[in-house]
């Protein structure tokens with residue numbers, strides 16, 4: 655779920671930081687060598703503005719003080735905003751308690767005028783909670799293995815369920831009868847990044863079109879395939 659510039663949201667909030675990796679075992683070998691958030695956490699830890707928040711490095715850490723800051727900030731917003739929550743973490747990481755997740759859901763409930771987008775590699779945990787209509791729930795699906803796990807998204811009680819296929823690492827197939835509204839597709843970034851094959855992107859977009867799902871190509875695909883290739887749709891038109 656780690657992204658670079660988030661071109662599909664207006665604001666990024668991090669009420670959690672860090673991640674145990676998709677295995678949930680912090681000491682396990684890193685299965686996500688492309689993880690942008692891990693690199694960013696290390697960088698922020700060495701900077702004055704991130705020294706406290708990232709004092710635990712990439713260990714999963716809940717930040718209730720950031721929620722309070724958000725509530726003050728959002729009280730001054732006049733326009734609807736799309737808020738991507740936890741670009742530097744995974745709300746469903748096993749380290750986070752149900753109560754900590756519930757506190758984040760409550761923020762979305764208290765701000766029905768804004769949209770809150772959550773993204774996880776562990777979408778099976780979403781179904782344990784009640785989510786307000788303005789919470790969009792996503793799953794990361796970079797390859798066939800994570801796509802299979804993403805199918806748990808179908809059970810998530812959300813108005814919008816979405817896939818983030820970033821970085822797209824191979825050709826993937828969406829599971830049958832998927833209950834999706836949106837698919838985001840992007841490229842690997844950072845040192846040694848390899849672009850996805852054009853055919854992988856085209857195949858995924860064609861599958862989305864066949865089931866009537868909006869498609870958002872991240873800006874990082876422009877440099878590989880050109881501006882004319884890129885389409886940026888949102889659920890609901």
Ligand code: SF4
Nearest residue numbers: 655656673676686689
């Ligand atoms: S699951 Fe996401 S945030 Fe966690 S290590 Fe992998 S890419 Fe990074």
